[in-house]
Amino acid sequence: AQSVAQPEDQVNVAEGNPLTVKCTYSVSGNPYLFWYVQYPNRGLQFLLKYITGDNLVKGSYGFEAEFNKSQTSFHLKKPSALVSDSALYFCAAPNRDDKIIFGKGTRLHILP
Amino acid sequence: DAGVIQSPRHEVTEMGQEVTLRCKPISGHDYLFWYRQTMMRGLELLIYFNNNVPIDDSGMPEDRFSAKMPNASFSTLKIQPSEPRDSAVYFCASSLASGLAGLVTGELFFGEGSRLTVL
Numbered sequence: 434a435q436s437v438a439q440p441e442d443q444v445n446v447a448e449g450n451p452l453t454v455k456c457t458y459s460v461s462g463n464p465y466l467f468w469y470v471q472y473p474n475r476g477l478q479f480l481l482k483y484i485t486g487d488n489l490v491k492g493s494y495g496f497e498a499e500f501n502k503s504q505t506s507f508h509l510k511k512p513s514a515l516v517s518d519s520a521l522y523f524c525a526a527p528n529r530d531d532k533i534i535f536g537k538g539t540r541l542h543i544l545p
Numbered sequence: 546d547a548g549v550i551q552s553p554r555h556e557v558t559e560m561g562q563e564v565t566l567r568c569k570p571i572s573g574h575d576y577l578f579w580y581r582q583t584m585m586r587g588l589e590l591l592i593y594f595n596n597n598v599p600i601d602d603s604g605m606p607e608d609r610f611s612a613k614m615p616n617a618s619f620s621t622l623k624i625q626p627s628e629p630r631d632s633a634v635y636f637c638a639s640s641l642a643s644g645l646a647g648l649v650t651g652e653l654f655f656g657e658g659s660r661l662t663v664l
Contacts, residue, residue, distance in 0.1 A: 474657075477653070
């Protein structure tokens with residue numbers, strides 16, 4: 434089955450440190466992969482996507498994600514975390530029927 | 546553009562009552578999605594429309610749920626009768642299909658959600 438997995442329910446990072454939120458995928462063919470962020474009591478917002486091309490994708494708010502085909506991963510990264518980055522992060526991909534399926538989410542806490 | 550607009554933002558109702566959630570997608574978008582978010586099950590796709598036509602409603606939990614899109618600028622999700630287990634945040638999202646691959650390359654734009662509590 435086409436799916437994405439986020440192995441961590443929660444990630445804690447000190448402000449100013451680099452952050453990584455993990456995502457692995459299981460899709461056939463060319464993977465299309467997305468990251469979304471959800472702030473409290475808000476809808477999801479698009480951060481970035483990988484369709485094809487460069488393995489390092491740059492997105493909103495200084496985030497980037499690295500596509501790694503051999504490890505079937507698409508980890509979200511940021512060089513220096515801000516307290517305002519604290520939110521719920523979702524990895525997503527279309528399944529066989531072109532429906533966008535979301536991972537269960539990873540809660541990111543940036544500690545001041 | 547104001548983005549995807551959902552109403553009501555909060556709804557508290559009693560078991561057995563009818564609930565109608567509303568969504569106005571971004572003008573020009575040709576896909577509309579209804580998602581449900583709960584702590585236990587995460588984000589679940591309920592149904593989606595393309596050019597106002599329901600394409601896949603396999604995620605609708607049961608016959609108590611129905612969705613319509615009478616025109617390009619309006620959609621409703623109705624629950625009748627409502628039950629406590631329907632309590633969740635319901636999101637509407639719209640998208641503009643892009644590229645040769647169509648939908649799957651386009652980002653989704655989400656509304657702020659409708660938080661439903663069924664007592």
